[in-house]
Amino acid sequence: MFVQLSSIIGNNVYRDDDKPLYKRGNMQLFVISLILIPILILAKGYYIWRNKSKDKIWNAMSEEERQTYRETTTDEANKRLDFRFDH
Numbered sequence: 001m002f003v004q005l006s007s008i009i010g011n012n013v014y015r016d017d018d019k020p021l022y023k024r025g026n027m028q029l030f031v032i033s034l035i036l037i038p039i040l041i042l043a044k045g046y047y048i049w050r051n052k053s054k055d056k057i058w059n060a061m062s063e064e065e066r067q068t069y070r071e072t073t074t075d076e077a078n079k080r081l082d083f084r085f086d087h
Contacts, residue, residue, distance in 0.1 A: 047085040054081050 013025040058081050061069065069081060077083065 044087050047087040050078075051084050051087075054084070057081055 013028055014022050015025065018024045058066070061081075066082075073080060075081070078085070
């Protein structure tokens, strides 16, 4: 499926009327790359912020409170206080 998808995208970026240097296609990919840089920086900042805010709550808890939280929480996946984003 991914091979088909990449083939469709490739055929729309690198079109026959843009041969042989593909200036338009290369420019489109360059612009997409430039647009993604701030998005990636924002995502990294968000993950750092979420980890710090969870650390603040988690570190304020005693070991008994942490154990009780682990045993009784209904939070799942990244909603848990003991979950950290890897970035």
